[in-house]
Structure formats: C-alpha cells, structure tokens
Amino acid sequence: MTAAVVAEGLTKVFGRGETEVVALRDASIAVEAGELVALMGPSGSGKTTLLRAISLIDPPTRGHVEIGGTPVYDDGRVMVNDRRLRRERMGIIFQAYNLIPFLTAVENVALVLTLNGVPLGEATRRARDLLHRLELGHRADVHPATLSGGEQQRLAVARAVVNDPSVILADEPTAALDTERGKTGWTCCGGWGGSGGLP
Amino acid sequence: MLRSRYEMLIDRKAGVPIGSPVDIGRSTFTVVGHTDGIVSNAGDPTAFVSLQDAQEIQFLKANEAIRNERARLDADLKAEPALAAVPAPALSPTLQNTHLANAILVRLEPWADLRAVRDHIERWNHYRAMTTAEQEDVLAKGLIERSRMQILMFWIILLAVSAVIIALIIYTMTLEKTRDIATLKIIGAPDWKIGGLILQEALTLGMLGWVLGAALINATYEYFPRRVAIFPGDQVTLLGVMTGISVLASVMGIRKAMRVDPATALGGGA
Numbered sequence: 001m002t003a004a005v006v007a008e009g010l011t012k013v014f015g016r017g018e019t020e021v022v023a024l025r026d027a028s029i030a031v032e033a034g035e036l037v038a039l040m041g042p043s044g045s046g047k048t049t050l051l052r053a054i055s056l057i058d059p060p061t062r063g064h065v066e067i068g069g070t071p072v073y074d075d076g077r078v079m080v081n082d083r084r085l086r087r088e089r090m091g092i093i094f095q096a097y098n099l100i101p102f103l104t105a106v107e108n109v110a111l112v113l114t115l116n117g118v119p120l121g122e123a124t125r126r127a128r129d130l131l132h133r134l135e136l137g138h139r140a141d142v143h144p145a146t147l148s149g150g151e152q153q154r155l156a157v158a159r160a161v162v163n164d165p166s167v168i169l170a171d172e173p174t175a176a177l178d179t180e181r182g183k184t185g186w187t188c189c190g191g192w193g194g195s196g197g198l199p
Numbered sequence: 200m201l202r203s204r205y206e207m208l209i210d211r212k213a214g215v216p217i218g219s220p221v222d223i224g225r226s227t228f229t230v231v232g233h234t235d236g237i238v239s240n241a242g243d244p245t246a247f248v249s250l251q252d253a254q255e256i257q258f259l260k261a262n263e264a265i266r267n268e269r270a271r272l273d274a275d276l277k278a279e280p281a282l283a284a285v286p287a288p289a290l291s292p293t294l295q296n297t298h299l300a301n302a303i304l305v306r307l308e309p310w311a312d313l314r315a316v317r318d319h320i321e322r323w324n325h326y327r328a329m330t331t332a333e334q335e336d337v338l339a340k341g342l343i344e345r346s347r348m349q350i351l352m353f354w355i356i357l358l359a360v361s362a363v364i365i366a367l368i369i370y371t372m373t374l375e376k377t378r379d380i381a382t383l384k385i386i387g388a389p390d391w392k393i394g395g396l397i398l399q400e401a402l403t404l405g406m407l408g409w410v411l412g413a414a415l416i417n418a419t420y421e422y423f424p425r426r427v428a429i430f431p432g433d434q435v436t437l438l439g440v441m442t443g444i445s446v447l448a449s450v451m452g453i454r455k456a457m458r459v460d461p462a463t464a465l466g467g468g469a
Contacts, residue, residue, distance in 0.1 A: 084389075
C-alpha cells in the first residue's frame, strides 16, 4: 500500500546569521492510508512547523515530501501547485477553526467543493448531507459565530473531509474545547481516518 | 399674449407666477404665461416679450443704466489723450445709435437656392449669412462646449476622489479579512478566485454608488437653478466609467490580498 504521507529529513530554518533559528531538524515521518497519527510535544517543539511543511503552506528549507506516492517537495523545490494539492488532496483543521464568518455553515462546507469544480447546487446538497451526518443539519443555515465551540469544531471537520481528501492535517483541533467535547471531535476525525468515512 | 405691450411669457424654471409684475428697464411687465424647457444656451430661463418691448428693453435704458454708461464712456475718453477734450454726452448719440438690428431671420421658400441667397447677402458689407445648423454649431462650440468642458473637469475630479474613496474602503475591508484570505489560500482557493471576490466587492460598491447617484440626480435635476439635460446615454456612460473606476479601485486591495501569507491563518507555536 502506498503511504499517504512520507516526509524525510525535513529541516526548517528561520532567519539568517545571528538571527537564525532551526525550528525543525531532520524530521521524518511516514503515515499509511487510514492511519491516525498524533504528534505530541511541548510548545515550540515544531509540531505546527512540520504541519506547515508537509502541507507546503510554508515549505521546509530542506528535505523530501511525498503525498499519496507523488513527490511534492524535494530539497528547496516545490514540485506541484501547492494550493491545488491542498484543495484536491488535503483537508486541514485549524486550531481556531478559521471558518469564514460571512458564509453560513453549509456555505463554508460547500466552498471546498465549489473550489474543486463541483456545481453550486450539487455542492450545497452534499454539504447539507454531511452536516446532517454530523448532527449539524439544523444549524446549516446559520453563520459560524452563532455556533457553539463543539459545533464549530464539527463544522471545521466537515469542511476538511467533505472533498474526501487523502490526508487530513489537524493543528491542535481540540485546543479550544473542554475534554468531553474534544473527545467527540477526535472520534469524528478518527472515524473518518479509520474507515474512509464518517462514523 | 393678448396685448402688444408689457406682457411677458417666461419659462417655468424662473419661478415667477402668472400675474406677477416684472421690472425690466423702464417698463413693468406682467407675466401672462409660462413656457417649459425654453432656456438660453447657458441654461438660464428665457422670457418672451413683443418685438416693440424687446427693442425698448435693449435701447431705451433705465436712468441708472444710462448714468453708468455715460460714466464709463467718460472714463474711456479721459484715458485716450486725443479724445480727452471731447465731452461724453456729445459722443453718446453716435456711439449709442439705436437704429440697429442684431440679426434678421430669413425663412426661405422650399424652392429657393440657399447658396445663392447666402452669397447674395454676404456680398453686402458686414453681413454674414448663417444657416440654423451653423448657428447651433457656433453656440455649441462656444458657450456650451466650454461649459461642458468645465463640468467635465469637475466630473473627472469627483470621479478621481470616488476612486480613491472606493480604493480605501476596499483596502480596509481586505485588511479586515486578512485571516479569511489566508484560510482561503490554505484550503486551496486560487489567486484569481480571491482576487475575484475583492473585485466583486468593489463592483458592488461602485454599483450601489451609481444606483444611488442615478436615483438622486433623476429625482432632483428639475430643481436645479439652471436647466440640466440628462440623456440615457450619459447614465450608461457613467455606469461604464464607474465600473472602470471600481476595477481600478480594487487593484490595491487585490495586491494586498495576493501578499497575504497563508500561514497567517494558522495559530499555535512553532
């Protein structure tokens, strides 16, 4: 089976000369399809930097990255259109969810589909269906600001998985939630990761 | 007008009610009717009186006007050494000859040869024959064209100010959405899509301004002191110009959006 993510020898250096900071040194990771991996470490240990490097949001200084068997980065050279890669093959869940405040819940989810060329009507139908499965159907037409923390998190999960990506990257997705709600969130992500679909 | 003297028709825009007395020169006229939309080439309301009254207004001046004219003539003569000794009243009759006509209107029979009539008139000294179209051209190229240019200059300045205002609003709105733009970049929105959103904002703003402006001008132009003519073509042109300005005004916001670092959307430590 082809690994979903392979990252080898990733190094990220910020600044130059006296201000140089090595945020990531020779980090490697391989994640199989369907596997759920949690990176744990103290603040400043490079978790977010690794996530940024793998998703090419902020490419590493050195190293090699493959997504689904396709080389996307190799020693200073980004080999694909990074936004297209994230749009088509990745789902990202942010620590603060980063939902678009002027779009409704269903529009936030449908946006990802429309960016991938799905017609608006079809995108809205699929987004609404997913929100129902995540027990957010009754909140589909409200704006994110009116949702509770747990609902916002489930909405962020919906946005990340709606396009059936091969990789989901989550940057401390439960940081803003209490323990109980955090567990629910992980169940949601874990269920998708393990079975290829939501529980 | 029923009487040959001292009655007047005046354009409604002058705001003088029927029956009102109007003092002009040495006479007092009574307004007996209104015209609609008949204005001078400067856009001022026009009044009509009988030919005899008109000549009297032009040549039989009020005492005050005569005194002013004499004083002005006197000053002119004193300034010219060769004529300094000549008293102004002695020259006045010569200089203020009232046996004049400014223009004579000639209406030709359909069979008449315009060119022949014209050539004949122009053979007389100091006469010039002009067709209606040529007169309109003289007026249009003179006063009206200058007025148009003057208004056009104001128009350009106002549009430039509008462009700056729209640009600043769009730029501020873009700054407020920096995090959302970064999020869009992370979830893979291409630059043209993000730029398109900002352009849409600018166009919506411009369109709202145009709708508001068009509604306002259409509701109020009749109350302007001078006649204002608004043609549908002008409004379409303005819509086009407004669209252009909105596109221009969005450039600054789009440039800002393109420079937003996607990493701005990510929180957390290193």
